[in-house]
Amino acid sequence: xxxxxxxxxxxxxxxxxxxxxxxxxxxxxxxxxxxxxxxxxxxxxxxxxxxxxxxxxxxxxxxxxxxxxxxxxxxxxxxxxxxxxxxxxxxxxxxxxxxxxxxxxx
Amino acid sequence: xxxxxxxxxxxxxxxxxxxxxxxxxxxxxxxxxxxxxxxxxxxxxxxxxxxxxxxxxxxxxxxxxxxxxxxxxxxxxxxxxxxxxxxxxxxxxxxxxxxxxxxxxxxxxxx
Numbered sequence: 589x590x591x592x593x594x595x596x597x598x599x600x601x602x603x604x605x606x607x608x609x610x611x612x613x614x615x616x617x618x619x620x621x622x623x624x625x626x627x628x629x630x631x632x633x634x635x636x637x638x639x640x641x642x643x644x645x646x647x648x649x650x651x652x653x654x655x656x657x658x659x660x661x662x663x664x665x666x667x668x669x670x671x672x673x674x675x676x677x678x679x680x681x682x683x684x685x686x687x688x689x690x691x692x693x694x
Numbered sequence: 695x696x697x698x699x700x701x702x703x704x705x706x707x708x709x710x711x712x713x714x715x716x717x718x719x720x721x722x723x724x725x726x727x728x729x730x731x732x733x734x735x736x737x738x739x740x741x742x743x744x745x746x747x748x749x750x751x752x753x754x755x756x757x758x759x760x761x762x763x764x765x766x767x768x769x770x771x772x773x774x775x776x777x778x779x780x781x782x783x784x785x786x787x788x789x790x791x792x793x794x795x796x797x798x799x800x801x802x803x804x805x
Contacts, residue, residue, distance in 0.1 A: 590796055607696065607728045612793050681777070691695065691796060692804045 590615045595694050598626035598637040603693040607641040611650060613648035616683055617641075618675070620654045624661060627653045629669040631642035638669065645671040695804045696731035699796075700749045701741060706734055709805025710752050717759030724763035725756065726795060727784060731805075732770045735781035753783060767792055
């Protein structure tokens with residue numbers, strides 16, 4: 589299992605969409621720093637990355653978002669896509685330990 | 695994994711340096727050019743006027759450091775209207791092969 593971390597907003601940067609284009613069903617994706625905006629469900633229109641996240645989630649890819657970075661930016665859990673699991677730093681470490689390798693998208 | 699275009703910042707150059715160092719240290723190293731990274735492979739780069747080291751020339755040193763596995767993401771080329779005729783190194787691979795390459799990597803350095 590690969591752990592993909594994304595630290596740029598999906599609205600401003602291609603890092604998230606580039607990541608989603610090569611993610612495998614048994615991989616995990618963790619949004620950190622400004623990447624957490626990519627987990628928002630309250631966008632006025634259906635952005636391509638949201639569609640891809642939903643599709644990949646159905647095929648088995650796990651999606652996570654880092655709690656501290658959401659809190660810092662005022663993102664409430666209720667505004668996030670249901671496909672995302674909110675994890676803390678310990679969860680981040682556990683994912684990293686579980687992964688065969690980590691790919692950082694920035 | 696090279697995802698950034700050359701010259702605008704130091705990321706691409708640092709990636710090349712890391713790949714050369716990995717090769718020099720005897721680590722089994724593969725290089726993957728993907729997304730904006732494929733711009734690094736355009737021929738005819740002449741960076742003298744912007745006072746930068748020619749990264750195309752630097753990349754050509756990879757095989758001398760035993761880094762022979764040089765892969766290029768086909769979709770990234772297509773999206774930029776490039777073909778394998780436009781690039782000066784590497785073999786093109788599709789997304790399935792990219793996934794397999796990542797899945798079998800012990801560690802990934804991302805530049």
